[in-house]
Amino acid sequence: MSAIDIHDLSVTFPDGTTGLADVNLSVRPEEFVALIGPSGSGKTTLLRTIAGFVPPSTGHVALGGEDVTRVPPEKRRIGMVFQQHAVWPHMTVAANVAYPLKMRGVDKRGRGERVDRALELVGLDGFAQRRPDSLSGGQRQRVALARAIIADPTALLLDEALSALDEPLRDNLRRELVTLTRREGLTTVHVTHDRSEALSIADRVVVLDRGRIQQIATPQDLVHRPATARVAAFIADAALLDASFTDAVTSGTLTWAPDEVEFLGSPTPELTLAVLPAAVEVLPAGTPGALPAEVRSVLYDSGDWSVTLDAMGTVFRAIVRGVRPEVGDQVSMRIRRPLAYPA
Known part of the structure; x- marks a missing residue:
């Protein structure tokens, strides 16, 4: 999988609001990084800038060593899962998952084999012909995850992907997600507002506040040695x-x-x-x-x-x-x- 490299990234919105300011971040191949911070800290803006949905005002985004700063989202080969399940109700599970491959022109037979494997990876083998309205919230989120990984993305981006789920389902899917990303070698960036979730699943945690990175650290270092007093108050x-x-x-x-x-x-x-x-x-x-x-x-x-x-x-x-x-x-x-x- 590919590294994600962000250099001197800033985002200023049309009303003059600063979304990001001088952000520098390198996510190693196969690393799982969580973005966390108070509401309005810039974590979702950073994720959406990596995905290509938010154009940076200054700076660069590179995927696998290739500058993609001006490359549209659909050409970045990124898998993305949002907070809401975002599955199409008029399609079967198989059709939902196969959609990225269909857009790339993969033939029907090739799509079928890869759909079967993707559904197996997320624990939904046997669900191919089901309709989304017959699935639970956790199952629909698994469909969205299968769709995100089926086309061998350069990176997997998760935008509050688990926050709409109730416990203990959320805990179960959290564990399955970590296992899946490790097994498939996925480079993953996960936005969450849940501090305990970030600390429990990430290799490193990025703490943002007011559009700036305050600290990048392992969960252990973040808890025991917060870089600033504000980080200590927020995290611990x-x-x-x-x-x-x-x-x-x-x-x-x-x-x-x-x-x-x-x-x-x-x-x-x-x-x-x-x-x-x-x-x-x-x-x-x-x-x-x-x-x-x-x-x-x-x-x-x-x-x-x-x-x-x-x-x-x-x-x-x-x-x-x-x-x-x-x-x-x-x-x-x-x-x-x-x-x-x-x-």
């Missing part, structure tokens, strides 16, 4: 605190020695601290040297309790093991090793 639900640094790091009444803080970037007099949920220790009310806090919410999370705490007028996330806290409980909290970024 970190609470952000203003702080200053002289001989110690100080935020309000809280003070840490320099070796008790993890500096990401050079220490500066003004800092932003990111407090990850794992850095918050929840203790009994009145614990000496700890910060008074009140439990604001409690959710069950895989055997533990995900809680929000109000302390100093700031909301912190934390994980509590054992006995369930109750909303309104008075507790204490201690922050261990916050991440420090130049303000």
Whole structure:
């Protein structure tokens, strides 16, 4: 499969809105990359620019080393799956899947053999003569996926392709998608608003904000070493605190020695601290040297309790093991090793 290379890419819409600004990204052959970011961050614009639906204002897009910046979408040999199933109701499953081959002039016999294989790959063997209205949402999305991969695309682009599905169907299809892309060696770019989905299925995650790439990292590095305070807040639900640094790091009444803080970037007099949920220790009310806090919410999370705490007028996330806290409980909290970024 082909690499995707994006150089100095910018998109400015007719009303003057910036969609993308100076984006540089290389997706390796057979790599699975997820694009994620807040609403309006530019992730869908980037995907649609790769596909050719959005013309860049500046910069270049290359597929397999070939500059396709001005090549129309239908000539880029890209497979694309959208959030809505986008299957044609008047066609059988086989006809839906075969459509790209028919447009390329592949003969009927050749189409039939490849349709059978594509349907088998997505778990729909035996469904060729069914009509889309007889299928479930997950099955229709599998039809769309089979249609996207049948013509041996240079890359597979997924635009919120799983978000319209309910759990556990969505989880099942997510797993099948990863298996399929690995087995077929597909270079894949996947837009999602679901942080846990991006972290669970991607080789690397690209975080965008306001049209710019904020970080490109493996899921592990992204969670444990966010590049900026905003990335930490978005990806890991970190609470952000203003702080200053002289001989110690100080935020309000809280003070840490320099070796008790993890500096990401050079220490500066003004800092932003990111407090990850794992850095918050929840203790009994009145614990000496700890910060008074009140439990604001409690959710069950895989055997533990995900809680929000109000302390100093700031909301912190934390994980509590054992006995369930109750909303309104008075507790204490201690922050261990916050991440420090130049303000």
